[in-house]
Amino acid sequence: MIFQRVLSIYLFLPSALSSIHSTHDDTSIDCDSLPSQSDFFSSQQLDMVCHHRKMWMEEREARVSIEMGEKPTRKQAAYLKAIEKCTRENCVRDGVRRPKRAARKTIRREVRMMNKEERRAVFEAMNVLKDTEVDNITAWDLHTLVHYPDSAPGAHWGPAFLPWHREFLRQFEIALQKERPMAFLPYWDSTLDQGLPRPADSVLWSDELLGNGNGYVKTGPFKDWETNVLMPLSEVPVKRLYRSTGGRPNDRLLSPRDIQWVESRANYSDLTFCHDKTFESMHGLSHVWVGGFMFVIRVSPNDPSFYMHHAFVDYLWERFRQKQQSRDQRENEYAKKTCSKLQELDAQMKPFGITNRDGLSNRYTDEWYEYEPIRHCSSDRPTCDSTYLFCDEKEWVCRSKVVLGGNCTGFEGSAICYKSTCIKGSCRLPPRVELAKRLQKNPSTSEEESTRQSASRLARGVVWTKTLLIDEDGMGIRDSLASVTVDYGDGSKTTVYMNHTLEYPELPGMVYVPLPKVHGDDRLNISVTARDAYGRYCQPQCYNSTVERHHVCEGILTLSPSLAHSSPLSFTHDPSSRRFLDADLSVHPRLISVTPPYLVFACSRKMITSGMIWSIANSEKPPRNSEEEVFIRVALSRNDMDDLEVESSSLSGLHSWRSPVAAATSPVDPSILFVRVPNPELHPEGVSARVSFLHHGSRVGCIVKCTNEDGWSEECDGIVSLHQDPIRSAESTFSSDFSVLPLLGWKMQFHPSTWTHRVPYLSFTC
Ligand SMILES: [Cu+2]
Numbered sequence: 001m002i003f004q005r006v007l008s009i010y011l012f013l014p015s016a017l018s019s020i021h022s023t024h025d026d027t028s029i030d031c032d033s034l035p036s037q038s039d040f041f042s043s044q045q046l047d048m049v050c051h052h053r054k055m056w057m058e059e060r061e062a063r064v065s066i067e068m069g070e071k072p073t074r075k076q077a078a079y080l081k082a083i084e085k086c087t088r089e090n091c092v093r094d095g096v097r098r099p100k101r102a103a104r105k106t107i108r109r110e111v112r113m114m115n116k117e118e119r120r121a122v123f124e125a126m127n128v129l130k131d132t133e134v135d136n137i138t139a140w141d142l143h144t145l146v147h148y149p150d151s152a153p154g155a156h157w158g159p160a161f162l163p164w165h166r167e168f169l170r171q172f173e174i175a176l177q178k179e180r181p182m183a184f185l186p187y188w189d190s191t192l193d194q195g196l197p198r199p200a201d202s203v204l205w206s207d208e209l210l211g212n213g214n215g216y217v218k219t220g221p222f223k224d225w226e227t228n229v230l231m232p233l234s235e236v237p238v239k240r241l242y243r244s245t246g247g248r249p250n251d252r253l254l255s256p257r258d259i260q261w262v263e264s265r266a267n268y269s270d271l272t273f274c275h276d277k278t279f280e281s282m283h284g285l286s287h288v289w290v291g292g293f294m295f296v297i298r299v300s301p302n303d304p305s306f307y308m309h310h311a312f313v314d315y316l317w318e319r320f321r322q323k324q325q326s327r328d329q330r331e332n333e334y335a336k337k338t339c340s341k342l343q344e345l346d347a348q349m350k351p352f353g354i355t356n357r358d359g360l361s362n363r364y365t366d367e368w369y370e371y372e373p374i375r376h377c378s379s380d381r382p383t384c385d386s387t388y389l390f391c392d393e394k395e396w397v398c399r400s401k402v403v404l405g406g407n408c409t410g411f412e413g414s415a416i417c418y419k420s421t422c423i424k425g426s427c428r429l430p431p432r433v434e435l436a437k438r439l440q441k442n443p444s445t446s447e448e449e450s451t452r453q454s455a456s457r458l459a460r461g462v463v464w465t466k467t468l469l470i471d472e473d474g475m476g477i478r479d480s481l482a483s484v485t486v487d488y489g490d491g492s493k494t495t496v497y498m499n500h501t502l503e504y505p506e507l508p509g510m511v512y513v514p515l516p517k518v519h520g521d522d523r524l525n526i527s528v529t530a531r532d533a534y535g536r537y538c539q540p541q542c543y544n545s546t547v548e549r550h551h552v553c554e555g556i557l558t559l560s561p562s563l564a565h566s567s568p569l570s571f572t573h574d575p576s577s578r579r580f581l582d583a584d585l586s587v588h589p590r591l592i593s594v595t596p597p598y599l600v601f602a603c604s605r606k607m608i609t610s611g612m613i614w615s616i617a618n619s620e621k622p623p624r625n626s627e628e629e630v631f632i633r634v635a636l637s638r639n640d641m642d643d644l645e646v647e648s649s650s651l652s653g654l655h656s657w658r659s660p661v662a663a664a665t666s667p668v669d670p671s672i673l674f675v676r677v678p679n680p681e682l683h684p685e686g687v688s689a690r691v692s693f694l695h696h697g698s699r700v701g702c703i704v705k706c707t708n709e710d711g712w713s714e715e716c717d718g719i720v721s722l723h724q725d726p727i728r729s730a731e732s733t734f735s736s737d738f739s740v741l742p743l744l745g746w747k748m749q750f751h752p753s754t755w756t757h758r759v760p761y762l763s764f765t766c
Contacts, residue, residue: 026057026157026340029274036277037261041285042250048288049281053157056297060149073135076142083171083178084352088368092177106173106369108315111186111209111308112388112400113372118182119208123221125180126304130225141228143172144301151351154342156297159272159335161280162317163359164349165310170368172307187311189374190253190286192389192400196416199253199289200246200605201406201427203388203418210305213245213290214605215539215552222304232296236551241303244291247607251289254312256397258282262316263323267333271320274339283313315371331360374398390415402427405534427534438481462514464578465557465571466597469498469509469530469538472604474612476509479533482603484511487527504623505583505594507616512578513599515559515571523560530555530601538601541613543568545750549610550600557599561753568750569598577743582617585740586733586747586758588726592622595749625681627736629657631674632720633744633760634691636661644695644766648675651688651719658694668742672760677722679736686723693766702766706730707759720761731761 031050041049072080086092088106114122129140137145145151147168155164169185176183193199205213211220218224222241231238262271262279269275286309287294293302300306321330334345334357341347345357376398377384377391384391384398392399392414401418402408408422417427428434467484469477477498485495496511511530518524530538540555545568560566570581582595596617602608638644638661646664649656657676666672677689693700706716709732723729733744745758 026342029339031277034274034277036281040258040261040278041281044250045285046277046281049277049284052284052297056149056156059298060153063150072142072145075135076137079134079139079142080146083175086171086174086178088174088177091174092181105367106177106184107372108173108185108187108311108369109372110189110192110374110386111204112192112386113374114186118184121180121182122176122184122186125176125183127221128179129175130222137228139175141302143175144228144299146171146351147301148298153350154340154347154356157273157280158339158343159268159274159345160338160343160347160349160356160359161273162271162314163356166314166317166364167349167352167354167359169307169310169314170364173369184369185311186308187315187371188286188305188308189312190289190309191256191259192374192398194253194255195392195397195399196402196407197409197411197425198246198402198407198605201402202400203403204400205243205245206403206418209388210308212537213243214247214537214602215242215244216554217241217243218537225302227293227299227302229299229302231293232299234552236553238292238552242292242552243294243303243305244607246289246605247291248288249606251285251291253286253289254282259316259319263319265320265324267324268329269335269337271317272335272337274337274343275335283309311371318365318371327362330362331357334360388418392416403534403536404429405532405536461517461573463517463571463573464575464581465513465515465569465599466578466581467511467513467528467530468507468597468600468613468616469511469532470600470602470604470608470613470616471509471532472606474604474606474608474616476507476616477532477603478508481533482511482531484513484528484530484601486513486515487529488516489525489527503579505592505620506579507594507596507620509616510597515557517573518559518561520561523558523565526557526559528555528557528599530603532603536603538603539608541600541602541608541610543596543598543750550596550613551610553599555599555601563751563753566751567598568754570748570750570752570755572748572752576739577748580740580743580746580748582749584747584749585743586745586756588729588732589622589625589735590724591726591732593618594620598750625679625736627679628682629655629676630679630722630734630736631741631744632677632722632731632734632762633666633741634673634675635671635760635763636673636693636766637671637764638766644693644700646673646675646691646693648677648689648691650678651690654678655689661693666742674741677720677734680722680724680729680734684724686721686728688719688721690717690719691762691764692718693764700766702764705763705765706761707763708761711759713759713763716762718762718764733758733760 031053036046130138132139134142154160173185193202193204196202200213204210207219211217211222225241227239227241231242265271271279273280287300290305294300294306325333338344346355349356349359375385378396382391382393388401389398390401402416403418404420404427406427407425408416408427409425412422416422420427420429469482471477480498482498483495485493487493494514496513498511502508513528515526516524532538540553541550542553544551557569558567572578572581582597584593594617596613600613644661645658646661647658655678661673664673666674675691678687680687693702704716704718705713707713721730722734726732735741735744747756
């Protein structure tokens with residue numbers, strides 16, 4: 001009978017708990033009116049807590065776990081049941097010879113306190129769970145599904161929150177230990193990061209520990225982890241581990257004051273949601289701070305940081321238990337208000353075959369595990385016990401170190417920087433080492449040289465596109481050590497560096513990227529990645545032409561001469577015109593605009609929005625032209641007349657110019673001439689000039705047509721007017737910049753097949 005009950009739980013996990021739906025009585029509780037420690041949270045934070053609760057409730061009612069398929073298979077149910085029945089003594093094959101019944105208690109350490117071997121064991125075990133399939137779903141993802149609201153309807157928003165997660169973590173730790181007996185669940189003490197100038201720069205989010213926090217997780221032990229669900233609340237279909245650590249300005253991690261508050265509560269009720277929102281809300285702060293999958297409760301165990309954060313929450317609860325409760329109280333004291341029947345002391349701790357009361361048992365920390373505290377530093381012992389921590393001698397506490405390139409303002413002279421030094425507020429390599437690095441950026445990786453390399457390697461030539469690297473403040477990166485690497489997919493790669501002699505319309509932070517030329521029906525996928533000057537990951541964002549915004553993307557460019565098969569990026573084979581990629585030269589000089597490149601990189605830890613990307617481009621204004629003269633374009637089709645000359649003379653009589661037609665012809669288009677006229681910027685009243693043609697000194701009768709703004713053309717007298725005010729200028733495209741002239745009239749935005757061209761105002765047939 002008992003066996004049957006337990007089995008049925010798993011056969012119906014998690015989607016088929018329909019019988020309880022009508023009995024959820026917690027939806028009616030007004031979240032906003034529940035008390036909380038008001039000065040610990042901003043009103044937005046409290047609003048968000050209630051919003052998350054609402055989301056959880058709705059997902060519970062909607063039975064969102066259909067993502068998993070209707071029911072777990074027998075094999076999946078058996079896996080979960082076996083884990084639940086396991087303890088270290090009866091399940092974990094230790095490898096170490098010790099008396100059978102005396103398996104040692106697991107010691108859970110802070111993630112930065114693990115030694116190399118422990119780190120390897122934990123991260124390997126996690127990866128084994130991610131790689132082990134149980135009927136088309138990984139063991140890792142199966143654990144995540146246990147945390148879904150319809151599987152675990154009582155896991156949140158009430159007094160069962162702490163015991164439920166305690167049991168959930170115990171099972172997860174067992175799963176790790178079955179793979180690597182040495183493994184344990186590390187905890188993440190976020191107070192070590194909370195006091196840093198910029199907590200997202202903590203060494204925790206580096207390759208050696210949890211991997212990068214800005215965007216797709218592309219470094220560290222969990223890089224490129226796939227998830228079995230789409231990341232909720234994302235505008236783009238993200239199915240890969242994703243974070244946005246500290247990306248939103250008002251989020252924060254746990255502070256020592258928060259911890260003191262938890263430890264000093266008088267009884268268990270004070271830590272539970274229906275009596276006081278504080279503790280559960282506090283736990284939510286780190287969730288939203290990490291962002292990405294962690295942002296949404298249901299899917300948050302996709303990110304390994306979930307387990308480490310929850311181990312810390314469990315540790316804080318244990319500290320309260322040890323400090324404020326007797327052994328007996330720990331197992332029997334509970335909350336009077338439970339918010340829901342599911343949270344009552346003797347209710348089943350769904351989906352597990354135990355009750356909420358069982359989760360208060362002293363066995364967890366008597367027999368199975370305990371937490372190793374962080375030893376903080378003191379004037380007697382001014383050191384911390386980890387290479388990832390340093391002693392803040394102003395407050396005698398240990399804090400996390402900061403990665404190369406990170407913000408260390410206020411900590412100059414301390415050991416805050418991991419493998420680097422705090423110089424003027426940021427973690428840098430010693431000046432001599434940094435200089436050597438810049439010099440070492442050897443000629444073979446300079447832009448010109450690598451172009452030649454890739455050109456010869458690809459044998460088919462290159463085309464150029466632009467990309468933009470954006471820094472912490474939402475500005476273009478100017479450091480010449482920032483780089484972009486192109487992976488051609490055939491085993492060859494090229495790295496190019498920041499351009500630092502900028503000319504309009506080049507944006508600061510811009511890098512030219514060489515891509516292979518494609519022909520005919522070819523289609524190539526090229527991966528482009530970028531690193532900031534300190535070697536840190538930059539998150540690609542691509543332009544989506546349907547919604548006209550930049551979105552997080554994978555940084556893969558699909559190249560094809562046909563738009564239908566290509567990413568909508570602009571490119572050109574001509575190095576001299578690449579400068580004008582993404583620019584609109586078909587408009588009056590005062591209206592010239594640049595769009596951001598199709599592919600840009602957010603190297604910052606802050607959230608970079610499409611609006612910010614576009615404002616970088618929009619803030620670049622064309623320089624005012626103060627040359628005496630400008631060139632306009634004139635179209636000419638002629639009937640075999642040699643020695644033709646072109647002339648322009650201003651109607652004011654103050655300016656005239658004459659040139660052989662051959663000398664005025666565009667180098668790229670023989671039907672276009674460049675004709676000099678006075679610069680309207682220097683003549684506020686405007687400039688009018690007559691254009692005419694001469695043959696051996698005498699004027700030639702030509703048919704002249706004028707094409708207006710809308711593309712209509714009619715016969716006219718060959719007079720063109722230019723004005724500094726775009727509306728009053730008959731010819732709107734003119735310039736005195738020789739490098740622009742051949743491209744004047746072109747709008748070179750997005751894929752070249754969509755570029756448009758404006759015909760000159762004046763067209764002559766002579
Ligand atoms: Cu949870």
